[in-house]
Amino acid sequence: MRLPQPLRTPVPLISAPMAGPGGGRLAHAVSRAGGLGTFGVNDSRTPEWIRAEAEVAGAAGTPYGVGLAAWALEKHAEQLDAVIDLRPTLVSVSFGDYAPAIERLREAEILTATQIGSLDDLERAIDAGVDVIVARGGEGGGHGRNVMATLPLLQLVLDRTELPVYAAGGILNHRGLAAVLAAGAAGAWVGTAFLGTSETASTGAAKEALFAADSTGYGRVFDEAQEVDWPREYGGRSIANRFFEEWVGREEDLDESARTRFRAAVSGQDYSVAHLYAGEGVAALTHEVSAADVVAEFARAVQPPA
Ligand SMILES: Cc1cc2nc3c(=O)[nH]c(=O)nc-3n(C[C@H](O)[C@H](O)[C@H](O)COP(=O)(O)O)c2cc1C
Structure with missing residues (x-):
């Protein structure tokens, strides 16, 4: 497995796109703290909204990623056009027929990812030419499949591809990150652990x-x-x-x-x-913290204790 240079962040952690709570502010805070932050785009978002969130996420040249829903692109191709113009560090396209979007992103030399929830999904992702696989188990928050749990899926996927694989679903803190790194993952793709942070768009x-x-x-x-x-x-x-x-x-x-x-x-x-x-x-969330606190907690998986 060779991890593309832009993903070699100090903490091997990508904050998952979370349409709704996860906008540009959260993405920016995560990237500033040593992970890679992303923001999620739902089917109703306009190119103007995408550009505004990207400006916040990418302020002062900070790297960020964007998560798109493939099924929404079938009606809203303008979302993909806007994202390609912005040239984020990583674009994830999941849930539906993402192959045409991946092709366009690859033509534009933008790094791509997709979330898979089964071994059939892995075949599709490889055929589509995706750069980074996110093995997402049914424990995960938000939309996805519920056919396999994170750990069996991750192990089976790692045995079947040389592509970089991030593990997603139920990874809450440095313990979970250490576990998936030990298994051979490139890092963790984490949503829920960021839901209680002050940088989300939630009330x-x-x-x-x-x-x-x-x-x-x-x-x-x-x-x-x-x-x-x-x-x-x-x-x-x-x-x-x-x-x-x-x-x-x-x-x-x-x-x-x-x-x-x-x-x-x-x-x-x-x-x-x-x-x-x-x-x-979700039971791990008890009070509001900053995104930097959450990233620092995950960093304990890769840094010796002080
Ligand atoms: C509130 C919420 C919204 C989400 N929205 C998106 C989204 O817009 N696009 C996407 O690709 N995944 C989305 N997801 C799924 C995440 O990318 C990821 O698979 C999941 O959060 C990982 O599991 P975890 O929540 O246990 O960390 C969302 C997850 C949550 C919790």
Whole structure:
């Protein structure tokens, strides 16, 4: 495995794109602290929004990455055009047919990554010419597959490719980073551990709900509630709140009265109903810290104790 030079950061850590909480401010703070920070772009974001977040992430020449959703690019090719113009250090395209986007990024000589959740996904990623593989287990927060856990997936993937592999899903601190480095990963791709930081775009109420939460669930409840076009094979891992428990497994029955209740809860920040995407490691979040604190904690995996 040969890690491309721009990814040889002091701490082998990439903060995962997290559309919603993870914008340019978080990406900037992570990169400044010694990892590589990224920001996530959801299907409704405009090129102007992408450029504004990139300006914050990349202030003073700071490296950053961007995470795009392949299924959204089918309708919003302008997102990819904007990102190519910006030339970030790394662009991840996941969830759907990402091959055409990877081809364009490679033509522009921009480093690419994709998140895989199965061994079939690995074959697709290799065929598409992706530079960096993110082996993401079902423990992870937000959208993805839920067919394999991080550790078995990581080991199987490392046996099958010479490409650099980052491990994702349930990596909470220096212990998890040390474990995946020992297995042969190039580093960790971490979302949930950054959700309680002061640099996220989340409100105080959302963070309090995250700090109080200790269990998550996987399903399509919140995609149905929001009527978004996520491909069905990618559910989401979120806090298992009252609304989630009520509808999981019978998402198809979700009706207009439930949607009205959901929308009201989102505007009123009632997180017993509104969605909060997070991984199984959410119980590790107890109070607000800075992104630099989180990166410094991860750095203990690669630095001798003081
Ligand atoms: C709130 C949240 C939003 C996410 N949004 C995105 C996204 O926009 N694009 C993406 O590729 N992955 C997204 N993910 C998935 C992450 O890239 C990553 O797979 C996951 O956070 C890793 O697991 P962990 O949360 O246990 O660290 C999101 C995850 C979370 C928690």
